[in-house]
Amino acid sequence: MLEIKNISKTFYRKEALNDVSLSVRKGEIFGLLGPNGAGKTTLIRIINRIVQQDAGSVRFNGNLMTDKDLAEIGYLPEERGLYKRMTVHNHALFLGRLRGFSKKDVLTKMDYWFDKFQINDWRNKRIEELSKGMAQKVQFICAVLHEPQLLILDEPFSGFDPINVELIKQELIEMRAAGKTIILSSHNMKSIEEICDRAVLIHEAKKIAEGSISELQAEQKMGMYAVRFKGSMIAFVNALWTGFEVIDKDILGDDRFVVRVKMRGENSFQDLLKVLIGQIEIEAAWEVLPSMQDVFIGLVQPKEEVSDEE
C-alpha cells in the first residue's frame, strides 16, 4: 500500500531522516516507534506531503505519490489544534470539505461519526467549550470523516482517559477489519503491542528494526522462562542449581506461584524442566517474550550508551 524508499531529510545541518525505507501493507496496523526527536514526525509529514524529502521516494498503491492521493489519507498530527471559536459542526464540515467532499456527503458522514462517538449533543458547541477528551474525539472524527484508505495517527491516545483509549483502539481494529490501513505512531507501547501487526523503530534518523510485533519481540528475547506450579517455593528454589537464576515471582494463592527464571550458561528450557519435575507440580511453562517497552528500550538504550561514550 505504502512503499517508502531511501528517504533522507536534513533541516539545516540536522539530519532528520537518513536513508529510511519501509513498507506498509494494505489492511494492517503499522506501528511507527522511536524516541523523541528520532524523525517519526518528519517521516509522517513527508508521507502527507507537508514537507519535501531531500532524497528517496514514496509510493502509494504502487505509484509515486501525488497531491491527489492526499484525499485517500487521514491524518491526526501529534500536536493538533482546532479553531477554538468554531462550532464542532462547522469545524468538521470545514475539514471534510477541504478533503474534497460535498457538503451533503460530509453531513451524512458527520451524523454517523457523531452518533458513534456520542457527541451529537455537543454539535453546536464551540470548540473552546469542550473538555480536552471531547476535543480529541472531534479531532479523531475530523481525521477519519472522509473514510481514508490510509490513516496516519500520531500519538492518538494522548489526552484520552482509559475508556476512550479503548474506544479508539476498538475503532482502529474495526477499521482494519474493514480493509483500512493504519500507521500508528505512539509511545504507548502497551497499545502498540495490542493492536499493531507490524512496526518499525527509528532512532537517530535511521531505521534500526522492522518486522511483525512477535518478530521484534523474538529478536530481543533474553532467555527467560516462566513456570506456573503448585507446591513449595522452597522446594522450587532448592531444585534449581547454579545454572538458573530466579528473576521474580507472583504468588497466586493456594500454594500456587508463577516464577520467572533466566538460564545461565548453556542451559536450556529442557534442562529447567528436568530439574523441576518431581519436585513441584508444574501446571504450565512458557518462554517469556519481552514487552514492546522492553524491545524499545533494548534497541534504543544500547545505542544511546555507545553514543554517550563517544
Next chain:
Amino acid sequence: MKNSLLIALREFKERIGTRSFILFSFIGPLVVLGMIYLLFSLGGNSKQHWKVLIADHGNLLDSKIMPGEDKAIDYAFYNGVLTLDDFANGKKFQEYDAFLEINEKVLSNKIGFVFYREAPSVRMQTRIQFQIERRLEEILIERFDEIPLKEYLKIKQKLNLTFADVYDPNNQSSKLEGWVGYFYGVIIFLFIFLFGMTILRSVAVEKSNRIVEVLLATTSPRQLMQGKIIGIGFSAFLQFVFWTVIIGAGLYFMRETIFPDLLDASKMNVNELIVDGANQSFQESHFAAREYNEFVELVFDRIHFVNMTFFFLIFFLLGYLFYGAIFAAIGATTGSESDGQQFVLPLIFLLFFALYAGYHSLYYPDSGLTTFFHYLPFTSPVVVMVKLATGYGVGEAYQIYLSMIILLFSAIIVMMIASRLYKNGILQFGHRVRLRHVFKWLKKT
C-alpha cells in the same frame, strides 16, 4: 482554488462574527463623520481673523469683494505690481496674512493664487474661495448682462484657487479636493494595517495551535495563504461598504439638516441666478447658509466620488494584496505572535512613510519626489488618491494606469516571495527568526 475559497469563506465568517468587527463597522464611520463635522464646522485653525491683500493690477474687482462685510476677513486692494518677494519681505505688507493675485486672465482661465504666511484653515480657504468666486461671477454678469444660457454655463466655471506658502511657493497648500483624496488614502492604509494585522494574528494562531499541520495535509501553503488573504480581504471590503453607506448617509443627513442647501447652484434656475446675482440683499441674507454649502459642494459636487470610489477599490485591493502578503509572510516566519509584532514594526514605519508621501504630494504636487511616490508600490495607493482628487492634467491619465500596473506586478511578485517564505516558515515552531533563515527560505523552492 476550491480549497482557497473554502479557507477564505471560513476566515470571512470568523471575522464578521466578532464583536470588534461589528463595533468597528459602526463606530469607525461615526468617528469619521464627527471629524468631518468638526473640521468644517469649527474651522480647525487657531487664527480666526484674516487680512487678505488683493493684488489687482487692472482693478478688475473694482476694489470690492463683498456686498456686506465678512467679519472674519478684511480685504485690502493693491493696484500696483506686487511681487512675491515684496509681499514676503516688504515692511508695509507684513500686516497681511495672505495676498491674492488677480489679473484679467482670471475671467477666462479661472486660475488664481493665494500666497499665505501661515497656512489657512480649511474653512478660511473655503470662505476666500467662495467670496472671490462670487465676486468674479458678479463681474461676469455685469459684463455680459444678456448672454444665452449655454454661453453663461460655459463661462461659469469653478475658480481654481491654489494656496501656496509665500516663503516657499512650491509648497502649495492643500486644495480641499486634495485633502479628500488624502482622506481616501488614509482609509486605504488604515484598512490595510488593521486587516494586515488580522492576517498576521490569524497565521500566528494557526501556527501556535498547530492546526496548520492538518490544513497543510489537505491543501498547499500557497492556497492556504491566498485563502486567508482573500477571506480577510472580503471582510475588509464588507467593512468598507458599511463605512461608505454610513458616511454617505451621514453626509446626506448633514446636507439636509446641519448644512442646509439653500443656494445649491445645481438646483437653481440659471436665469433666476443671473437676476439674483445682482440682488445684493438676497445674496447677503443667504450668505451664512451658502458658506456652509461650499463644504457640501466640495463633498457632493467637486469630488467625482464614483470615479474616486472605483479607483479606491482597485488601489485598496492591490495595496491590500501587496501588504497583506507581507503580513502573512511575517506571521509564517516568526516563531510566536509576540515575535511577529516586532517584525511588524518596520512595516508600520513603511505604512507611515506612505502616509507622509501622500502628505508630501498634497503640498508639492508637481515635485519629482511626488512623481516617484506616485509609482512606488509602497506609497502609490495614497498618492494616487490625492492626485485623483485634485485631478490629473490633460494627457496625464495614463499615469494612474501605469501606477496601477506597477502595483499589480509588485503585488504578484510580493505574493510569490511571501508564499515561498510562508511555505518554508509555517512549520517552524518556537524558533527565533534570523535573517539567514529568511534568506534560506527564500532560496528554497
